[in-house]
Amino acid sequence: MTRACSPSLRRAAALLALAATITAACLSIAAGWQRGGWPAERALWIVLGVVLVVAAHLLPALCRGARWPLRCVGAALWIGCTLSACYGHATFFLFAQQHAGELRAAPLPDASTLTTPTAGRSLTRVTAERAAVVAQLVTVKTAARQRVLSARLEALDAEAGEVRRQQVTDDRTAALEDRKQAEREAARADPATTRVAALLGVPVARVDLLSGLLFAAVLEGVACFCWLLAISPRATVTARDSLPEAVTAPVTVSVLAPVTHGTAPATATAEHVKDGRAEDAASVQAAIAAGLLRGTVTDIRRFLGCSQSRAAALRRQISEAETCGKV
Structure with missing residues (x-):
């Protein structure tokens, strides 16, 4: 006669199942805390996540000896609970990745502090005014008026040179700002996720989501399988040994x-x-x-x-x- 799991195997499976359930419940608590706004909303999100996690882990073991109608209903509920739990875990993973990226990018200077506003008039206005002064200088016949217009023309030339230098400085500042922003974005991204996204040719955000769902699915699968081994109807004795x-x-x-x-x-x-x-x-x-x-x-x-x-x-x-x- 084939015997079921031994007591030592059941104890090991129960310990692993309990650890997986506690881990999944903690993930649901953290995800519910991050989702909710008011304290009541956070509490309800947390309770909902924990209930769905426990149901997803125990339903296969509890429905194991039931009849087919109940097992079909339990399978449908298990699928819904598992998908909901995986979605909550993925939410936690995405928030955790975002917080980790912010901590990595915190030592870098903010790119917005590098931008300096441009003072004075634009080069277009200065050039237009200079052209008007040159036109007046051609038509003026008196020496005094010519000297005034010449001085005004020199001032406009100096202002135009200053505007050009300011434009060069602004271009350099913009390039430095773009470089710093790229460094911050690179610091926010996880190195492994970035390399996997480059290898697969997909966006980094999609890789983050898929990896979070994969971790959640593996955790849920381990918990369900271990609870199925731990809660066995004929785990310690054979069916004949159970007779009076x-x-x-x-x-x-x-x-x-x-x-x-x-x-x-x-x-x-x-x-x-x-x-x-x-x-x-x-x-x-x-x-x-x-x-x-x-x-x-x-x-x-x-x-x-x-x-x-x-x-x-x-x-x-x-x-x-x-x-x-x-x-």
Whole structure:
């Protein structure tokens, strides 16, 4: 007969499942705290996330021995809970990545502080005024007026030169600002995520989202599988060992019945096989009567650990015995 998980394996699975559930609950708490605004909203987000996580982890194990209708409903609820929990975990991962990027970019100077406003008039206005002065200088005949216009022209030339130098300075400042902004963006991005995005040719934000969903799915899968191992209906004993002593006692007596000395070896072997079948049939009937087993071929096969054909033969034998008893 095939036995289920040993007690040591169940304990290890339970410890790993408990650790995974606690980790997932902490992720849901952090994600709910980051999502909500008011304290009541944060509390509701946290409670909702924890309930969905616990339900996603325990539903497969709790629905394991249920009938098919309940198992179908449980499977649908499990899918919904798992998707919701993964979405909450991905939210936490994205927020955590954002906060880590801000901490990495904090030592760098802010690019907005490098920009200095340009003072004075634009070069276009200065050039236009200079052209007007030159035109006046050509038409003026008096020496005094010519000297005034010449002085004004020199002042405009000096102002135009200053505007050009300021424009060069502004261009350098803008280039420095762009470089600092690129450095800050590079510091915010995770190095591994950046390299994976460059390798796959996809945006960094998409890689962040997919990696968060992948981590969440793996965590949920580990928790569900370990709880499925830890909460096993036949984890410590076999199905036959779970029968009461009053049920197994007649079977033990029938096994110890001696074989007649005058029987041939082939006849003795046949008697042993017959006794074994009778023992199995009696065990199955006793388990069905005690409410520990359903009378299906699948349950009989699991109960005895035998083949499909033998379980079907025992099922027919039990049905014939019940029919004869009713007649």
